[in-house]
Amino acid sequence: LETVPTIKKLRAYAERIRLAELEKCLSKMGDDIPKKTRRAVDDLSRGIVNKLLHGPMQHLRCDGSDSRTLNETLENMHALNRMFGLES
């Protein structure tokens, strides 16, 4: 459960990047973007973020039944906090 806030922060971190890049992309594509294109681009941005986050997110959750897993989960959390600057 200690890792839950890290999940929230990592999600927010990735979402900020996704939105910033998406906005840049849409502005490059100009006005009158077909709805199909708009949708495909949104799906692309979500697809990449979600698939990249899947591994780390999964490794922030553990059922806590054995301590080795719990320790590893906490190590994963510390590493993610460091690598993405999530503590500040």
Place this chain on the structure above:
Amino acid sequence: LETVPTIKKLRAYAERIRLAELEKCLSKMGDDIPKKTRRAVDDLSRGIVNKLLHGPMQHLRCDGSDSRTLNETLENMHALNRMFGLES
């Protein structure tokens, strides 16, 4: 230097996801995608991946001058190996 192969594997992992999602996106957009759109979509996929990888990649490199940094770098590497399944 021990972390160098992890950088390579993490890059390859992310690139596989990027290409798969990009292909899905382009196939949804149909034929005759304007060059500007094609370019913007490619930039979008690279932008998201690169910005998400920046933190972890940076934390896989250290000048090795003090041992605390080196230890942390190795911990980051182990966590990334676990979270992205890079050892297999």
Place this chain on the structure above:
Amino acid sequence: PQKEDLISRLKSGKNFLRNQEPDKAFLEFKTALDLAKSLKDPTEEKKAARGLGASLQRQGKYREAIKYHSMVLAISDREGEDSGNTEAYGAIADCYTELGDLEKAGIFYDKYIARLETD
């Protein structure tokens, strides 16, 4: 017609959210939700519900936000079409985290994580 009004409400709600005016965004999304319901348009109904949830979250009203994010899940169940569920699970979990209910947050993050690899 109504459909155009709906689309423009969603758009302006989004803009208010971007400009940090969640109270104004809320009103736009509320109107959009009513329009989407009367037009029986589940896709736009979900967008409006998600917008309402996000607007309340920005105002720190987490319990109410959960109500609207859960509405997305309910619409999915009703229509047998689960687009938007990943985001809804994540947002509900975020709200429970803010409320300090990490147990409940964990349950919803698990649902969220399970969906990250699907499309």
Place this chain on the structure above:
Amino acid sequence: PQKEDLISRLKSGKNFLRNQEPDKAFLEFKTALDLAKSLKDPTEEKKAARGLGASLQRQGKYREAIKYHSMVLAISDREGEDSGNTEAYGAIADCYTELGDLEKAGIFYDKYIARLETD
């Protein structure tokens, strides 16, 4: 004309790469490189060089691959336009990693990492 031939060579090189036929890809990219040079088109010249590097990498010819990936950097220097450099640095580092020269790989990964936040 030549420009069309160039574009179609690049496209077919990419397809060969995707279909795990790097030797055939190499030939397409080689022709594309010559065409791009004679047309004085640096953007396509970079694409051809990157394709040649990738084709050689897939065949395990890492030293030769480095030569072509470095060509991308040289074209950037010549034109004062650095698109493609991030990927080139990363690819060169990957090659040095394969060759067991982790020291050199590290130097190029540092250049690669420094560029990840730029566009």
